[in-house]
Amino acid sequence: MRHWKEECGVVGIAGTDCAAELVSLALYALQHRGQEGSGIVSFEDGALKAHRGLGLVSDVYTADALAGLDGTIAVGHNRYSTTGSCSAENLQPIVAHSRGSAIALSHNGNLVNALELRNSLEDQGAIFQTTMDSEVIVHMMARSRQHAFEDRVREALGRVVGAYSVILSDGQKLVGARDPRGFRPLCIGRLGDAHILASESCALDLIGADYLREVEPGELVVIEGSRIWSIPPVEKVDPKHCIFEYIYFSRPDSVVFGHAVDPVRRRLGQTLAEEHPADADLVIAVPDSSNSAALGFAERSKIPFEIGLIRNHYVGRTFIQPTPRLRDLRVKIKYNAVKDVLNGKRVVVVDDSIVRGTTMKKLVKMLKKAGASEVHLRISSPPIQHPCYYGIDTPTRNELLAATHTIEEIRRYLEVEDVEYLSRESLLRAAPQGLGYCTACFDGEYSIPVEGEHTKEILERNPV
Template sequence: MCGIFGIFNVEHAEKYAFYGIYALQHRGQESVGIAVSDYERLRVVKKPGLVLEALTAKDMEHLKGSIAIAHVRYSTSGDSTEINAQPLIRETSLGQVALVHNGNLVNYKTLRSSLQEKGFNFYHTSDSELFLALLDAGEYVPEHIKVHPEDAKIMPKVFYALHQVKGAYSLIYMFKDRLIVARDPYGFRPLLIGRSKNAILFASESCAFDILGAELWREVKPGEVIVVDKKGMRTYQLFRQEKKAMCIFEFVYFSKPEVFLFGDWAYRVRKAMGMALAKEDDVDADIVVPVPDSGVVPAIGYSQEKGIPLEFGIIRNHYIGRSFIEPTQELRNIKVLMKLNPNRAVLEGKRVIVIDDSLVRGTTSKKIVSMLRKAGAKEIHLRIASPPVIGPCYYGIDTPTKEELIASRLSIEDIRQFIGADSLRYLSLEGLKSCVKNPQDFCDACFSGVYPVEYEDKALRMR
């Protein structure tokens, strides 16, 4: 769960990168970084924290160029220390190369050990560094690819690197005079192309183009590698694989509702999830109440399908800054209540259907139910607009370990009792699949337990 951004051929690329990555802040809050090139050399700044708070005017002064990449991180592989913040930068035989990566590699350990045996040094503990190290490990051009003369030096090394790794990646390499972007053959993570005047942009979600006044051009295709330099844009379909595995959880929770990704609008899919949930449900109530923010769009769909009015019975405080890891349960409860406040005006004496996007550990839902009861709700029916999460993700989303996932341990009735709701219902897996176009092209492993790519070692997910 990270956000990546890249821009080629614009004056003050660093400023565009700053605003572009800010638009992707929801994809990672742990660290932010920007790297720029002025065609001579690469410069990078990385800081822990949120974009607006972490990067100072002085940091930005250090960055000047017309090519830039940026990253917001929520660690999934490697520890979460500053050393793993991206962009990563490495001196290679091709010169300085910087990298931003969203995803998770499933053969990280084997690849890293075999490169170490060959004398390669690693300076970070995240899987992303492999993409840089592998540039000096070999060359490969598949038979179906004809490399453009402009790319003769670089692309065989890039193709070799991408042929070695397995798993999920949407990435951008920055060389001093070009960007190279790639998406894994399954297309796990999104990556889109935008354009504005003479500039080409890349981003995890289309909202990064909106904020910069650029237009959405198209998605990078699964298995596609694109080079952008002063001569133009060249594209290679490196992998020609039938099977796709785009992450359905991006629609359930991660992406912002207004964005386009995986060939669809997140808002349309999320609203359809609420409608499908309503069709599967037979409970009657006075009001539908979303858990803000991610429950809002499915709640609109549910409310419209059922004809039960939508009310904002839970209000979110948008001014939560950093909070501490609290030592006691009582203090942890305060933390949830800081974020969400009950709206007694609509809750008192009402039978309430509460809609949330997903239920992972169950601890937040338990606090919400108890909060709504104290605020006077007569009945509380919790509805989840996705199926039970029964397995962890090995492809770049920071879901908890299997033991921490409540649905991997307890039956739905036991979960209901733990949470304290009057009833609990999830959207079925079939219902979820019915909301996306081409459901066979999606990964739903954390709901179904069917993993599209074998993972090497469970310890890979260090968090």
């Protein structure tokens, strides 16, 4: 998958003297979920300290910056946003001051009624600091008449509709919550007396914390000191976990929605090999996100797995784009083909998805130039035909290759021998059972309707 941007990574820690330091380390593990900016807010005796910056985690947190973030509670966020719209003012955690106390909020997801709520709040005189949909949550908390922090959070979340995994703190308590459908992941870990909330369990592994469990859809978890308790959902609705977390977004070494990602991805590859076998000499992955699926395909098809493409890991997402004259070099900056592996071989290329198809077209050209005699493309997800309104930055529908082309047209455009996608039925069979999934980008069945073209455009372009 190229050109479909990740969402955001959130983390919160309470109950340790080095909360901000641990949050910064956890953010390294969640770097894949957002690479355009990062922020941490810490609390010490109710006083709030914040540090945010554009760039990778390694660029944002210097030793000096971390030294200023003392306290026993910290909330962190890695942001992805569309290039150009990521300004320093839109970095999270969001901070607000109300009734003598400060609030910090980190959000992963998209609120589909944020525009409506924002318009209504602005009509009542509210002044917004950012253009982020998440800010409506803190505005509604400020208006709540509830006394306890967690009750104000719950009341505010009761008014928003959409996808959210949020972490909030007022300096006394750390609160984590997921929307009733549970689109985005959020898990709980423990390190000594401290508790951690994080988008994925790979963040817990890095700091040596134990994975306890997922925050359930609609659940609100409250941590105070070394105590943790749960406020169950007011009403249960059918869960809609984002199935793309298993296909692409999450790291393969994570546990997401209660299941390890790598075995799921391998099953997708195995199922793909059963559904769409290929007559070929070797199987290669488009690294790194397709590695597990390609291994599954190779294992089931009994075709050897080889490393035929090398990815340059030192190219950041915001690398300087070549001039139009050198545009064709853009893919070469990131990938190179291994000629000795590919020369004269019939190759199965496994990728997790195709969005616009422009990168894949260049990769195929690269593989053929390196000597591949045939390229059989296998995609470990169904064709993406609809945009996501629940927290993923997708192109508009007419930019999605599979929304505007038949499979045969895609084959001709990519100049491959054949191209086959995993069917929606096989995807749902290979994914962990009993969870309930969102598959809207494949079938257009949006569980939360999105009204109005303007709102759709904002949701497509401004995930957090």
